[in-house]
Amino acid sequence: xxxxxxAMVEKYRNNFLKEVEANVEEGDWVKMCMQCGVCAGSCPLGxxxxxxxxxxxxxxxxxxxxxxxxxxxxxxxxxCYNCIVRCPRELPITHIMHGLANYAxxxxxxxxMNPTRRFAKIFWDNVTxxxxxxxxKLSISLYFMDGIVAGIKQGLEMLPMGLDMLKxxxxxxxxxxxxxxxxxxxxxxxxLKKAREIEDKRKGLAS
Amino acid sequence: MADEKKLAAYICKGCGLGDRLDTPQxxxxxxxxxxxxxxxxxxxxxxxxxxxxxxxxxxxxxVTHVAICACSRRAKVEAFNFNNVAVSRGNLxxxxxxxxxxxxxxxxVTQEMADDYVRMACAEIxxxxxxxxxxxxxxxxxILIVGGGISGMTAxxxxxxxxxxxxxxEKTGVLGGWAAKLYKRVPDVEPFDGPxxxxxxxxxxxxxxxxxxxxxxNSTLSRTSGAPGQFSVDISQESGAxxxxxxxxxxxxxxxxxxxxxxxxxxxxxxxxxxIDQVQLEELAKAANGGAxxxxxxxxxxxxxxxxxxxxxxxxxxxxxxxxxxxxxxxxAMKQAMYFKDANPEVDTNILYHDLRTPGNGEDFYRSAxxxxxxFTKGFVKDVVVNGSLNVNFKDAILxxxxxxxxxxxxxATGQVPNSGVDIEAAAAPVEDxxxxxxxVAAKEEGVSVLNLTYRQxxxxxxxxxxxADSHFICFPYESxxxxxxxxxxVRRPMDISQAIEDATGAALKAIQAVENxxxxxxxxxxxxxxxxxxxxxxxxxxxxxxxxxxxxxxxDEDEERYPQFNEGRCRRCGTCMGACPVRxxxxxxxxxxxxxxxxxxxxxxxxxxxxxxxLVLACENDAYxxxxxxxxxxxxxxxxxxxxxxxxLGSVNTIxxxxxxxxxxxxxxLMGCKRGDEYQCHFVKGSEIAHTRMSKIGDTLEQLNLxxxxxxxxxxxxxxxxxxxxxxxxxxxxxxxxxxxPFKF
Numbered sequence: 001x002x003x004x005x006x007a008m009v010e011k012y013r014n015n016f017l018k019e020v021e022a023n024v025e026e027g028d029w030v031k032m033c034m035q036c037g038v039c040a041g042s043c044p045l046g047x048x049x050x051x052x053x054x055x056x057x058x059x060x061x062x063x064x065x066x067x068x069x070x071x072x073x074x075x076x077x078x079x080c081y082n083c084i085v086r087c088p089r090e091l092p093i094t095h096i097m098h099g100l101a102n103y104a105x106x107x108x109x110x111x112x113m114n115p116t117r118r119f120a121k122i123f124w125d126n127v128t129x130x131x132x133x134x135x136x137k138l139s140i141s142l143y144f145m146d147g148i149v150a151g152i153k154q155g156l157e158m159l160p161m162g163l164d165m166l167k168x169x170x171x172x173x174x175x176x177x178x179x180x181x182x183x184x185x186x187x188x189x190x191x192l193k194k195a196r197e198i199e200d201k202r203k204g205l206a207s
Numbered sequence: 208m209a210d211e212k213k214l215a216a217y218i219c220k221g222c223g224l225g226d227r228l229d230t231p232q233x234x235x236x237x238x239x240x241x242x243x244x245x246x247x248x249x250x251x252x253x254x255x256x257x258x259x260x261x262x263x264x265x266x267x268x269x270v271t272h273v274a275i276c277a278c279s280r281r282a283k284v285e286a287f288n289f290n291n292v293a294v295s296r297g298n299l300x301x302x303x304x305x306x307x308x309x310x311x312x313x314x315x316v317t318q319e320m321a322d323d324y325v326r327m328a329c330a331e332i333x334x335x336x337x338x339x340x341x342x343x344x345x346x347x348x349x350i351l352i353v354g355g356g357i358s359g360m361t362a363x364x365x366x367x368x369x370x371x372x373x374x375x376x377e378k379t380g381v382l383g384g385w386a387a388k389l390y391k392r393v394p395d396v397e398p399f400d401g402p403x404x405x406x407x408x409x410x411x412x413x414x415x416x417x418x419x420x421x422x423x424x425n426s427t428l429s430r431t432s433g434a435p436g437q438f439s440v441d442i443s444q445e446s447g448a449x450x451x452x453x454x455x456x457x458x459x460x461x462x463x464x465x466x467x468x469x470x471x472x473x474x475x476x477x478x479x480x481x482x483i484d485q486v487q488l489e490e491l492a493k494a495a496n497g498g499a500x501x502x503x504x505x506x507x508x509x510x511x512x513x514x515x516x517x518x519x520x521x522x523x524x525x526x527x528x529x530x531x532x533x534x535x536x537x538x539x540a541m542k543q544a545m546y547f548k549d550a551n552p553e554v555d556t557n558i559l560y561h562d563l564r565t566p567g568n569g570e571d572f573y574r575s576a577x578x579x580x581x582x583f584t585k586g587f588v589k590d591v592v593v594n595g596s597l598n599v600n601f602k603d604a605i606l607x608x609x610x611x612x613x614x615x616x617x618x619x620a621t622g623q624v625p626n627s628g629v630d631i632e633a634a635a636a637p638v639e640d641x642x643x644x645x646x647x648v649a650a651k652e653e654g655v656s657v658l659n660l661t662y663r664q665x666x667x668x669x670x671x672x673x674x675x676a677d678s679h680f681i682c683f684p685y686e687s688x689x690x691x692x693x694x695x696x697x698v699r700r701p702m703d704i705s706q707a708i709e710d711a712t713g714a715a716l717k718a719i720q721a722v723e724n725x726x727x728x729x730x731x732x733x734x735x736x737x738x739x740x741x742x743x744x745x746x747x748x749x750x751x752x753x754x755x756x757x758x759x760x761x762x763x764d765e766d767e768e769r770y771p772q773f774n775e776g777r778c779r780r781c782g783t784c785m786g787a788c789p790v791r792x793x794x795x796x797x798x799x800x801x802x803x804x805x806x807x808x809x810x811x812x813x814x815x816x817x818x819x820x821x822x823l824v825l826a827c828e829n830d831a832y833x834x835x836x837x838x839x840x841x842x843x844x845x846x847x848x849x850x851x852x853x854x855x856x857l858g859s860v861n862t863i864x865x866x867x868x869x870x871x872x873x874x875x876x877x878l879m880g881c882k883r884g885d886e887y888q889c890h891f892v893k894g895s896e897i898a899h900t901r902m903s904k905i906g907d908t909l910e911q912l913n914l915x916x917x918x919x920x921x922x923x924x925x926x927x928x929x930x931x932x933x934x935x936x937x938x939x940x941x942x943x944x945x946x947x948x949x950p951f952k953f
Contacts, residue, residue, distance in 0.1 A: 017582075058585075058605040061583075064606075
């Protein structure tokens with residue numbers, strides 16, 4: 001158990017709902033769910049989820065902290081916004097799902113090998129480095145995330161498409177060497193650092 | 208009057224009648240066969256000019272009986288409304304030209320249909336008398352209200368505001384009822400976000416201060432007799448004294464009791480003082496008065512509370528439990544959870560429900576409860592274990608697991624049980640003694656009567672279901688089967704304060720309608736304003752008591768000589784007594800065995816070689832007849848071999864009509880009435896049901912005549928069965944084709 005996680009368990013004891021309200025983006029809304037199940041029925045990926053949103057809200061109220069935060073359900077959300085549109089109580093369900101995923105990640109108890117989480121992390125690192133996404137590097141990082149052998153294998157598989165993209169100028173090999181970032185990369189990094197400091201302070205998270 | 212009878216028939220040529228029908232022939236029929244002294248046709252009978260023509264004949268020519276052969280009796284009612292004359296209507300438009308195709312081959316049968324309807328209209332007026340108001344009417348307009356709760360007080364105030372004197376009888380020593388026992392009430396005004404003051408003290412002051420309302424506390428009714436406009440009641444007071452008062456109408460607002468929670472020992476009630484019902488929580492909240500609510504066992508401040516919804520309710524599998532939902536408990540539980548949350552947001556409040564029901568603005572209240580942090584858990588509570596602490600074991604219906612929660616206090620939502628007095632149907636289940644006389648078993652009576660009616664049919668209002676006082680739930684919510692007595696509030700169906708207030712206002716209006724009609728000697732409702740009333744020929748009566756037993760409204764008592772004693776004021780004019788009478792001595796001025804019998808005999812029945820069968824339809828004028836009219840309006844075609852006679856209610860159908868029809872050579876008789884049973888749609892509650900029972904026994908009669916049983920059929924028709932009614936008629940004609948024509952054609 002990470003330090004942050006232990007601290008939160010200590011702080012909120014058995015009131016997981018309060019913890020979610022305080023620390024999860026849009027977590028305030030969880031109590032407003034009326035368990036109609038429209039979100040569960042509307043989710044195009046619903047059958048891939050262990051717990052549909054409605055059930056996650058109920059689990060939060062029932063204090064099932066471990067089950068919720070280590071679940072990979074909310075990582076399955078593709079942000080199609082069907083549930084938000086249809087929720088009769090107007091809960092921002094998509095945002096809550098992302099909020100929960102982010103919170104679990106920050107506590108270090110999100111499922112380690114979850115592909116969504118890994119992709120998100122690679123993307124974040126890629127885009128914050130220069131302030132602009134480096135598509136070639138992003139693809140390569142993704143191919144090689146499971147090791148060199150798997151990376152080469154997948155790279156070869158995608159080779160024809162890569163060449164086609166090269167021909168139609170959809171891929172710039174020079175990105176590997178000279179990627180143009182934003183003007184003030186340093187300033188961006190300082191901003192992100194400050195933002196995280198503020199957030200951590202508010203939530204009481206040890207960074 | 209009989210000597211001065213002057214019959215007139217008017218044939219309309221408007222709406223295409225003149226083009227489709229041979230009106231000179233219709234006039235000849237009215238004159239020769241109908242024996243009308245005045246016969247006229249008009250191009251547009253319902254126009255001012257046409258109506259003026261009829262009026263002139265009535266005023267200067269002495270016409271007393273008018274047969275209007277034009278559209279359905281349901282159309283142009285206001286145009287053809289004449290005072291002090293008897294009116295019949297021949298339905299040539301909806302019933303003939305609109306329901307028959309305009310083709311060459313159907314022209315002959317269409318004309319035959321019209322001929323018959325003219326004959327029938329003329330035959331009907333010949334048998335009619337001009338109705339006169341009931342002479343035995345009362346004109347007392349005071350309104351008695353039984354029960355001083357929120358419903359009773361509202362009804363009292365509304366009646367007083369409308370200018371009527373009110374007598375309010377309350378059995379306890381204070382006004383206010385349950386509402387006075389509440390700390391606060393569920394909100395009835397914007398923004399519906401928290402408990403509000405009940406306002407009951409102010410209401411009590413207004414009632415006490417109103418000069419038109421006299422309040423009798425600690426009083427009950429020990430006798431109620433009479434009829435609308437002329438009730439007489441004995442009010443027994445605490446001192447033992449009895450006062451007698453004359454009353455015009457009665458509103459029964461006797462309310463409800465709380466379900467006996469001692470039956471719920473599996474939920475810990477009685478095992479721990481910390482398991483309470485919603486009423487007990489109101490007491491705790493009143494004691495706390497906005498502060499922290501303390502639990503009864505040791506006075507500790509409650510930190511966690513579990514509300515168990517539907518405790519002992521919505522359980523049709525256990526006879527000791529209530530089958531129904533009491534409607535208010537979800538909102539009440541939320542309100543009570545807010546008592547805790549408003550005093551201290553840290554208190555853990557959990558509402559365990561299976562289905563949360565918060566109709567109307569309750570939805571905003573629900574949202575507010577969620578915002579305040581009340582937790583809602585969908586689950587089925589198995590039991591509450593009392594073991595030092597309280598453990599509520601339940602199955603979580605969302606997470607699909609059996610689990611439990613600990614609470615300082617458990618509140619059971621136990622629901623409402625109507626305070627509706629004696630179940631007269633159970634009490635009066637007849638047993639026959641040696642002489643064959645019916646006797647009622649007094650021992651079967653349970654509970655204390657509220658009204659103590661002296662009616663032959665029992666002491667209280669009949670119950671509808673689950674012990675709630677009867678009311679015509681589908682069409683006329685406040686009308687009971689006892690004319691002039693109107694139940695309102697939770698004695699009628701489960702309800703909350705807002706609904707009870709609305710209900711009481713409606714009942715007050717009904718009571719006013721009843722006393723005003725009574726003064727004029729007219730029917731109260733649903734045939735509001737009808738002047739006719741039943742009378743019987745005493746010499747012919749055999750004292751069989753069928754009319755007194757079958758009257759759905761308890762309007763007929765028995766006198767000392769055991770003859771029926773009609774209380775015209777209580778009568779709804781459905782004619783069920785007329786249909787019941789085996790010796791046919793009961794009649795109305797404008798509706799009798801003869802008015803219908805002579806119509807069906809007036810129809811010209813062709814002999815069997817013409818291959819034109821005749822099917823008689825006796826259609827209830829409330830649902831089946833309008834459905835037939837609408838079928839005509841929608842140009843739904845049906846067989847031209849049918850002749851329709853509207854009846855006030857299927858209950859008024861005397862079996863003599865069926866046997867007369869059979870003897871006259873009709874090939875089939877269809878009876879069309881309303882839906883019967885617990886979910887009845889019959890305007891007169893029992894009429895359709897009684898008719899079905901009677902007709903189920905007609906098979907023997909048909910057998911004696913050597914006729915097939917399927918020649919007489921009874922149907923339940925809703926007003927919306929516009930497509931079904933023509934189908935039924937066509938099927939009957941097809942059936943006659945298959946089994947052959949009646950052998951009774953001459």
